[in-house]
Amino acid sequence: MESKVLIFMMFLMLINPVSSTDVQANPSTNATLPCNASVAGGHIDVSLIKVDWIKNGSAIASFGEAATQIEEGFSWDTTDFINGDFSVTILKASLSLQGVYECTVNYNSSLLFSSNVTFTILAPPSLSVPQQWVVLEKEAHIECRASGFYPSLVSFTWTRDGQEIKHPDQVEGELALDGYYTAVSNLTVFPSREDQNMTFSCRVAHSGDYQELNFHLNITYLPSVRLSAVASPSKDVPLTLYCDVESFYPEEISVSWYQNGSALPELPVSDQNPDGTFKTRRYFTLSSEQRQQRGGVECAVNQPGVGYSVSEAADLDQLDPLDESPVLNKSAKASVAMMSISIVLVFLLCFGFSWRRRDEKQKSLTVSGVILPPRVVVGQKGRVTVSIEGRRVDRVQTVWFLNDTPICDTSLTETSKSNFNCLYNPLTTIHLPYGLTLTCPVTEKGPLLTSRGERGYYKLHTDGPLHSSRNGTQHLVSALTFIPQISLHKGAVFKCQVSYVNKDRIVEERVSEKFTILSPPEVSDIQLAETQNDSDVISMTVRASHFHPDVITFRWFCQGGELSPVASQASSSPRPNSEGFFSASSQCKLPRSELEKGSTKVWVSVHHMALKQPVTRETRGFIKRPCVSEIVSSNYSSNETSILGCEITDFYPPNISVTWLKLREGEEDDREEEVIEGGELWGPIQTNPRLFRLTATLDRRATHQEKKDRRGGIICRVEHCSLDEPIERKWKYGDIVAPSIPPSISVCWSSEGVGVFSLLLRGGHPKVKLLWTAGGATLTTLTSSETEEIGDDGQRELKSVCAMERSTNLLNPTNKKQERRKNGHAIRTNDAVTDPDTEGIEYIDEKPDEGNADMDRNVETTSEGDEDSDKETEDDPSALYINKVNVRRGPRENDRARLRVCLEITHPALKLPVYRTWTEPNEEISSTA
Structure with missing residues (x-):
């Protein structure tokens, strides 16, 4: 025992126990804090490991015999501990997570490894030049803003057409409220005409990286x-x-x-x-x-x-000097007398030209005011007219203006280039003698208002000239037809100028009054929904849109009288949208009990000056918005068909529509491509007097390209009368999908008593995690081998193989080898799984007597491969590692525990791990006893 302790301590002395690392990451990204250790021999027993991560005295994560815990915002993979990887990942890095993290690894109650990791945020700046307008040859200050960066030190450089015009300026940023820094650099310029098309650049250096913003000066x-x-x-x-x-x-x-x-x-x-x-x-x-x-x-x-x-x-x-009243002296009076005589002489001379005055009298015109249509409605043609009377109306021309901008005829589709070249001239109609008129044609593609670049529909109409009296007076009507648009005609006036042909002088000019453009509202159906804070009260909402002007009235009624709205945007002067139209809504509430009877009729009347009659919307009964779950996916193990399902609950009325759509594969926007047929609806099923539920399913086999790319996806779109917009739920091929798991483990035995256990899993995303264990009353972790291939149907196949030999003796870790040679042939992974007829391999069920005898021999003795055999198999990458499993004897010497082999399958799509177990039959033990 003392020698084992000394050997273990010598292994620990060979390990570098302390290290220090710096880690940087961008905000909102994941960052891994490394912590890696190893022991002599290369094999780590996880049950002897104790790992602690600490920051500023507070535990971030811990692992040991008692419990495993990790704080929110961090993650780690405990299955990597067997490989000596104890790293922790920070999820969505932020400034608050900066600091020094300490990782401590204890093995068998002794310090194995310790490291300090300093984590900091590295955020590059975003650049903007807010002011780019300058005045020619006037001093101007250009400002370059760098914001949202960390740490605080940046350096600014300015260039013009690639040439540096301001030396690098190092700046310490100012701390903003969000914890990041901002900095500003100014450039003083005296812009010349040569700077008009020059490219200026603001370059910012930050923590070894560069950000550059190019811009052009707008010179005034x-x-x-x-x-x-x-x-x-x-x-x-x-x-x-x-x-x-x-x-x-x-x-x-x-x-x-x-x-x-x-x-x-x-x-x-x-x-x-x-x-x-x-x-x-x-x-x-x-x-x-x-x-x-x-x-x-x-x-x-x-x-x-x-x-x-x-x-x-x-x-x-x-500019306009006034004449002063002169004081006449004697000489002045004489001058006045002489002037009077001159005037008389002039009068006599002018008398001879009286025929000219007569001609001028004949040219006098009587022009009416501009007559507007009684109602000007968006999208409906309107007409403005001017009436002209006189003796020479046949030589009159008219020009129309919108405000002060000449109007071009856009009603014609073809242009005659030889006809006065009137493509961009004002709309002019010339009245020739004998009742003939000539209108200058203008293409519809020409600009309407050249100064604004806007267009519209305009067409000129001329009636006359007609003889209207015995003294030769003629009558002419000039009219302009147009289609009202709010963007063009709101607050505008029409102007008509009347003149004679080939004369520049304007004889008469008439300007119309300002007119009001009308657009009737588009009124939605009444939407019913539960009140957020009181489910016994139902809110009814109606919305009016696309109307003009902004004055609109909503009146609510029910059987028995008028209701008072509880909320309305009609009286709050709603703002126009980008096209100039207004929108408003009104809301009324009633008790749920009244609406659930199904007989209470509620209606709303919408009044607007563009409507000849009010618009009415009514409802009867109760409507409830559906709740739509996320899409759930599962696979059939028989034919690998994917089933997508979506639960739709608590809606009323039961009429509902569900559509399945396919997303385009491989595109970032994943726009809809086509509707998928074959979806089924299970329901609606009534759960309460006014509630229904429904299950929508779709059976679909994914294509080979979908499985390979893991891109694209499916949309489940739900439409109901209670929804303004459909509810959509998305499922992507890259989402979590459970694999297909066989019901049992496959087993085969070699003639030397080595058992080969295997399992073949199909499909699934992401890859599953497998853990083989074996033993009697207690289980020990085993080493296995996994190979991954693509099957004939294009689906991923994962093969996991584990080989083992039973023993009743305690095993020394130093005697374990990576491979074992039996009867001159190594046990190979692919052979053991795919080819049961390989030499030295046979199923236990095929030769029960001989196989059981082999098992008994292996319980009695443990065969150790010689050193040369081990060295030979180490060089063979396809050789299978043979685990030695200690099956302890029972209380009586001839009794021994039953061998159990257990495989743990872990996957994110599985709420709990799935287990597959093989247990040695009782008759095998009794026969060997």
Whole structure:
């Protein structure tokens, strides 16, 4: 006994007992803390092992004879202990898990190994450059932000077109609330025209790694502004001002008008210069009252990314000087007299040209206002018209505008290139003599509003000219048909300009009033559901969507009177969506007992100005939302068919739809590919007066490619009247699937008394874990051999083989060898499993007498292979390791315990391990006794 202790202590002295390791990991990833030890001889008895992981004095994980425990957020595989691997894995690494971890391994109550592992988080920074707008030849500060990194030290470098423009700047980051660090570096630039297309880069070095962000500067060219006034013949008429804005970039600007500090409204058209900049002229007409106020006027231009305006101001006295009342002296009076004589002479001369005045009188026109349709509804054609009367209507042309933007005809599908080249010109109709008209055709693919890039449907209609009176007056109607869109026409006005052919002067201009665009609501069915905090109260919800304007009313009724809604979004001015439409919902509640009777009728009336009649939705009875379980998979051992099942419970009414869909294989998005036929529904089965349950199943044999790739999957989609959206449950081929396990272990014996036990498992994911044990009253762990192949049906097959020899003597671990040679032939794994006729192998059932005699001989004696035989088999990789199993004798000398061989099968899909056991028959023991 003392010699054994000394030998064991010498083995422990050969082991390095202490080590230190540093481990780093990114946030939310798994990190393994290593702890590996070995003993002399290479074989570890797990029952003698005690492992402890400690951090800051607190136990993280422990393993020993008493119990095995591990804290939440950590994991380890105890089956690897036999190989000397005691590592722990941190699940979803975070800053709170940083620190020094100590691993202590004791073997047979003596310290075998100890290590310290320092775990830290390594989080790379994310980069952003929030401000990229700068002003040409003005000092600008570009900021590069690095955020979400750890540890705190980073270094910034700036480059322009690959050339370094700022030396590396090392910065200590600031700690954020989430525990990570942020840092900022600034670059001062004076942008020139050459910087317009240059690539700038912000590079950040962190813990030996680099992050780089490339960007381009958006350079703003400031405009030159010139303010002028259009000369007018009288001081009592409106005054038109215009503002020339030139040499600016980009095109998007806003021009504001001010009079005496008060803002005046205005809208856009700009042209592009040959050098790539833009120019525009903006007009604003002062009313007679505004003109009489006098004072200063100002034109201010704003550009995106520029924090100030470029403007020019002028005084109306300079732009529009008033005539002063002169004080007449004698000479002035003489001048007035001479002027009067001149006027008389001029009057006499003009009398000879009176025929011109007559012609001008004939050209006078009477133009009506713009007539709007009574209702403007989204998606329905509307029509605006202008009526024109005069003696020369046959030479009149009209141009239509939306706000101040010319409208192009988009109703035509073909373009005549030879016809005035009107592809991008305003929609113009020319009225020729003798009642003929010529409309410039424009393709439907052309832009509607060139300044905004938007399009719509527009078509011009012209009726006339018609003779309407005896004095030769003609009548003409110009109309524009359009399809209303909220994005184009909300808050807009139509404008019609009337002029003569080949004349630039606008004779008349008419502007419509602003009109309201209507869109009737789309009303859902009434959805019923249990109230979250009170199952005896049922909430009823109705939703209206896609309506405009935002004023809508919900009224709830039941048999006997009107109900009061408990929740409504109709009166809270809901915000429009991206298309400009509104949505609202209303909710009402009733006791469950009233609805479960099935006779109480509840309805809701939805009122909106776009509806000629209110929309009504009604319900009768109770609806309950189904509960859908996750998809469960199982296999048939006979034909390897996979069965997928999904439980659907607690729903009402019983009408329900279940669809199975296949996911595309190998794609990250796993989009649906096809509907799978062959699903079955078991039910619905009534469990309560108002509750049902259902089981949906799908029998399916996976293809060889699915088994190989472990990609793609199946969706179970459940649709019910209580659901706004279907409920979906996904199952992927890579998910956990239990293997097919045979009912018993296969056994065969050699002529020398060596038993070969085997088991063949099919399918399953992930791979199963197997543990062979054998003995009498107590069991000992055995060494086995596993081989994995793909069967003819494309399914994985795992073969596990364990060979053993019985003995009643205590075994010395130093006498165990990896292989054993019997009758000149090693016991080979593949032979023992697949070929029972191999030399030296036979089934125990085939020769019971001879086999039992061999067993008795092995109980009496233990055969040790000679050294040369052992050395020869060690070089053979296919040789099977032969375990020696000690079967202790009973109380009487001639009695011995029955041999038991037990295989433990562990798999994540199995809630408990599965065991397969072979026990030596009683008659075998009695015959050998």
